[in-house]
Amino acid sequence: MIREPLLALGLLVIIAAGVWVWMAARRRRVMHGDAGDLVAIYNPRRRAALVLAFSTPDCAPCKMIQRPALEDLERRFPGRVVVREIDALEAPALADRFGIFTVPSTVVIAPDGGVRAVNSGVTTAERLAAQIGLNGLSEQ
Amino acid sequence: MAHRAMVDQNAIKFSQTVIAVWIAVAGGLGAPWLIIFLAAALAVSAGSPGRSLFRLLYERVAVPAGVVRPRVIPDDPAPHRFAQGLGAVVLWLSSLTLLVGAPLLGWLLAGLVAVLALLNVLAGFCAGCFIYYQLARRGWLSRRRGDER
DSSP: OOHHHHHHHHHHHHHHHHHHHHHHHHHHHHHTSBOHHHHHHHOTTOOSEEEEEEEOTTOHHIIIIIHHHHHHHHHHSTTTEEEEEEETTTOHHHHHHTTOOSSSEEEEEOTTSBEEEEEESOOOHHHHHHHHTOTTSOOO | OOOOOEEEHHHHHHHHHHHHHHHHHHHHHTOHHHHHHHHHHHHHHHHOGGGOHHHHHIIIIITTTTSOOOOEEEOOHHHHHHHHHHHHHHHHHHHHHHHTTOHHHHHHHHHHHHHHHHHHHHHOOOHHHHHHHHHHHTTOSOOOOOOOO
16 A cells, blocks of 8 residues: 555655755866856955855745845854855856756855855855854854 | 735744655555645645644644744745645645556655655755746746845
């Protein structure tokens, strides 16, 4: 009786594993890239980490959950992080460059242009701070 | 002053958890009628949130028992209702395929709903946002200009 649900579960696990491998490969390719050109544009003083926050105008979690988290991050670590919100539909080339496939997504770029992380879905201020390397530093 | 709608984010996560657990139990018992019941409950929830079974469970059981605390923030309830409607449609398709004798496809569709619900709860991944974004970037949806920061 439960043979089909188990088969379906197995298929879902295989599909999920395939998606995970595909996403990991995309992320690895992006993480080895250099985003120094974007740092020069968005963060020319190079004193802070850059967070690119991809959203769309109709994305409710982007405005209601992700944006407050980014504002919280900027408030807690002034001068150490620069956030730039980008409409993924207005900048498809930039979105493709980082393999953005959903919104909200965030890309963490170190002052030297190294890509530290690409997050799909809502990401908390604490997680972003850890990816930037701000954990353990005193908040202001 | 413009009125801003408020949405309890934990109520949404609670209902998604209930949906995922419900589907897992239905699969474990091999009980398609549980999927049909869930599809109906989700359809009611999307169409008339005031009569939602999940809301009832949340407000009358989970919150009073201290299992979860409300987290109400300004938000647009429309996308959440859309997501529930989408879940209901997929579960109705699942029910239909289970009834007409294609159980593997039926359970696969139900499992997909459970996985997407859990992804939202555990990883903040919004399936509705993903679908919208993929359709819009291919030009299959018209879009309005937003409020860039």
